[in-house]
Amino acid sequence: MVSKQPDRSQNAVGFSGFAEKVKLEITNEINAHKKGEGRDSSIEKLEEIYREVEQMVKIRSDKEFSPRYPRTLNDSWDYTSDLTKILMEFYGLYKKL
Numbered sequence: 001m002v003s004k005q006p007d008r009s010q011n012a013v014g015f016s017g018f019a020e021k022v023k024l025e026i027t028n029e030i031n032a033h034k035k036g037e038g039r040d041s042s043i044e045k046l047e048e049i050y051r052e053v054e055q056m057v058k059i060r061s062d063k064e065f066s067p068r069y070p071r072t073l074n075d076s077w078d079y080t081s082d083l084t085k086i087l088m089e090f091y092g093l094y095k096k097l
Helices: 008-034 043-059 068-074 082-096
Strands: none
Touching: 008 043, 008 082, 043 068, 043 082, 068 082
């Protein structure tokens, strides 16, 4: 029996939808910071990560664009944070494109 892998176009569609979810989560955290309720990082760092996610969507190649946020997350963020988890999952998907 042959296992059918999703083709690249299906991966791209899933990637785009997931990217929108990631951007929404980042925006929600930025808004939480503006209310004094933010838990992850700072507004400036979150905005930088948001721009990197946009670049990842645009370029879609880890050979051409390597975001810096995974190192930042590994160095200083809470591993149990929902935002950390979703950002790392998104990065893993990006590397598979």
